[in-house]
Amino acid sequence: MSDVSTSVRSMNSFGVSGLLSEDCKVYYDNLFNTRHVGKISDLLLARLREAGADELRLRALLLFSVFQAYRCQPAAPGEEGEAVIAPEPVLLECGIDSDHIAVGISFRISQDVDGEKLREAILSEAPPVGTFEELLASLYRYSDRLVLRIQPGEQVEAVSLLRLATASAPAGEEKAQPEIVLLGGGEEAHEAPKAEDYIELADLDYARLLSSDATVAVPPPPTGEFIAHGVSELEEAVRLRAQAAVLEQKYTVGGLNPESSPQLFRIKGEKQEELGSASTLVKGAPQEPQDASSTLVSGAGEDTTRALSEDDPRVQLYLTKIQELQQRILDLEQGKAEARVEASQATATAEKLAGSTRVITGLLKKVWPFRKRQEQEELEEGAEQLAPEQVLKEENKPSAAAEEAETVREATELLAELEKGKLDMTLNRAKSELNEIKEDVSSRKAKRWMDGLMGELVQEKARLHELAQKLNSSIRQKEMEFRTKEIRLQEEVRKRDESIRQKAHALTRAKDQLSQMSMQIDKYKSATQGKAEESHFRQKFQLSQKLLLASKDEVSKLTSKVDDLKGQLASAQMALKSRGTNTASMELQTLRTKNERSVRQLEELRGINEQLTARIQQLATRSEKAGKPEAAENPKKLEASMKQLAVAQKDNEQLKLRVEELSREDVRLKSELKRALLEVKSLRQRASQRPGGSKPEDGGTKAA
């Protein structure tokens, strides 16, 4: 594939970036289980949708890659029902450049792999053997190109390349064979080439990418609205979760916006209003249900809260009731006025008076023993109203308080009665009966007496009103007094509490001070005890001082001794050197001169010897020619010269030996000098290490 080969930057490296151009982007994720492969492929496809990749093939590659790679790993067996959990993650990379998408899956493998056999197995039509061959066969089938990188016994990466729709495919191109690269051993693995960006799937706006379209409003039903009883046709709230309440998650998972609310899997209808957990109320007509079993069925989202109309029968009922009551009130008011008018114009009749004595007595009983009757009634009513417990309680109270309470109670009851209008009712009744009697009775006196009676009754009523009001006011005054007393007492109590608190605080402070004082006392005690030890420490201190002085003296003596020794050594060295060097040099000089002289003598003698030998030979030849007597003298001369030569040689050798001895002595003296210097140094160090001793002063002359 020539177009892919141009973007291939590295075959010998792991990672999809090696098979894509420099401007590629790589999306990656580390998978520890296969549970969410669907979501991952959805996300990747949502992200790469615009690139124009074949969605089916891309999904197939992603799914096959992840699942089969997972199965190939040396994984630990998972729990029943759960996906296999690998000890190491499966790295999924999805890279994209302008022409291709590369899906790479990288996982650990423990088995050894034969590259050639694997290629043949992929290309052959025979069914694949084993999970690994299945993976490769599947990837080869759905991809345009397959690259396999294997580090034997370690790591495997399978990269499937897909050509994008925008990229132009070369005409008549055949599908390339799978490429298998074995890394390690002969071929070294390299670093992956750089990509423009590596993007973790978590950094994508996955909430937006995976979100579906906006909900469409449900239209109203075309069959119309009606009220149904006992049937709930539509539920607006459908909960996906079994629990009634949504548990609030503490850590937000989802979306780029950190303020996003926890995801709720609640699907609702038109409006997102809160509905009760048990309600099946569906919005519709505003009429309230007549009974609990009826429900209104509607599709429109109308408001339930409509105002009640005046046509409502209940409204009408209430209105009529109101009118009746108003009428009664008016009648009562009119009746009172008429009774006053009639009472002033009333005439008593004799005939009806006799016949109405019973009525009058009855009336009197009703009216005149009014106080007694009222008291009795009050008592009776009070006895009816009060519970036995209250009565017992009232009996158990002290007498003054009981009396006060009773008067208060009576006054309030009286007021209540007056307010209720019981007295008025009785008076009205009396008035009406009087009017009846007046009509029957003709006597003026009786009429006048009846009017007077009514007037007195009215006055009595007014007096009672006044008394009740005065009683009420006195009750209120007493209440005020009691309240002020209560407030005063409360203040007193508060002040006393405050004083108690202050005293308690002062007490605790005093206790703290006491504890601190006791601590200080302990400290002083320990200090005084310390004084007893102080003399002991003083003695120790003095002893140590003495030791210190003694050691100082010793050190000073040693340093002075060292200085003396140093001086002696220096002088000895100087003397030794001067002597040694002078004599040695002088001897050396003399020996050298002697040597030279002897060498010269030797050479002269050699020359003489040569001359002599030449002469001897001449003489020998002459003597052979002339005769033999000269031959006897030449060997003697020769022997003499030979002896001299030997002696000279001996002297020369002796002189040489002497020179050697002197040079050796020179070396020995130098070594002795060095040794002496080292000893001086060590003495100095020892002197300085003595305790309390000062460093020895640099005295004496330093060795040369």
Next chain:
Amino acid sequence: MDFSRRKLPKEAAQTLRACPLHTVKPYAPMLAPAYVYMPRNEKFVSVKAPLDFFTPEELERLKSFESLYLPDFVDSVLPFRSAARGVLTLLQWRPDRNDPSVLPPASYELADAVLRLLGPLWGRDTQIEPFFLAVFANELCELLPGELLTEVREQSVETYESAMLLSSWAVFLALHIGHCDLGFLNALRVRVFTEAAYGAGEQRRFAPVDEVISAARRSLPAESRLAPLRADGFVGQTDRVSQKMLSRLRRVIQDLLRPERPVATIFGPGGFVDV
């Protein structure tokens, strides 16, 4: 780990934090120097250095003291500890088996949530000190085996501290690039600690976990294990892990970093090493 103040006066009690001794587990590295109060001397005396741990015998011996005291430096350590507990909660959360409608979060959702917790831990200038990563890793992962810790510490305290810091950094790095699995992180930490303590040789491997370990070693060399780690330390690196880290840190800087938050440090008056 070396620290400056071995003894504290009695007046320092106002700033110290009490820690009941029974809440301290053996082999748990300390967050700060640990002191006990000596009533006779009226002083606080240190018994453990930061990152050091108590053995069960040591805890038994100190039983009479009842409480340890930690300096107020622990306040700067607590955000790392609480972030670790948050990450642990996320990684350990499982849905109720009886409610099949609830699914666990996807790997990318989990990685996103984890980064939201890790991002604010990078201080101003996107830097972080390795000591605090050790606190984070100790809270997130299981405690390292006690025998291993004791053996390495006896061999050399410096080696122990160096291994602890490197293994913690490896865990922190792995979380950043999406390795959100507790079992994996625990195994990674033990492996890195062991290799750092016993000096396993570096082999060129390209498995994802090996790349993480190599990147961790490269970015936190042995000679500067206390120096702060910075985001720009990944700039210019060519390996995949460094490129991935750069990308994630870019998001941290854009969305999650809190510039007003001071950088937590062990040096200076707020720490335990006086400079």
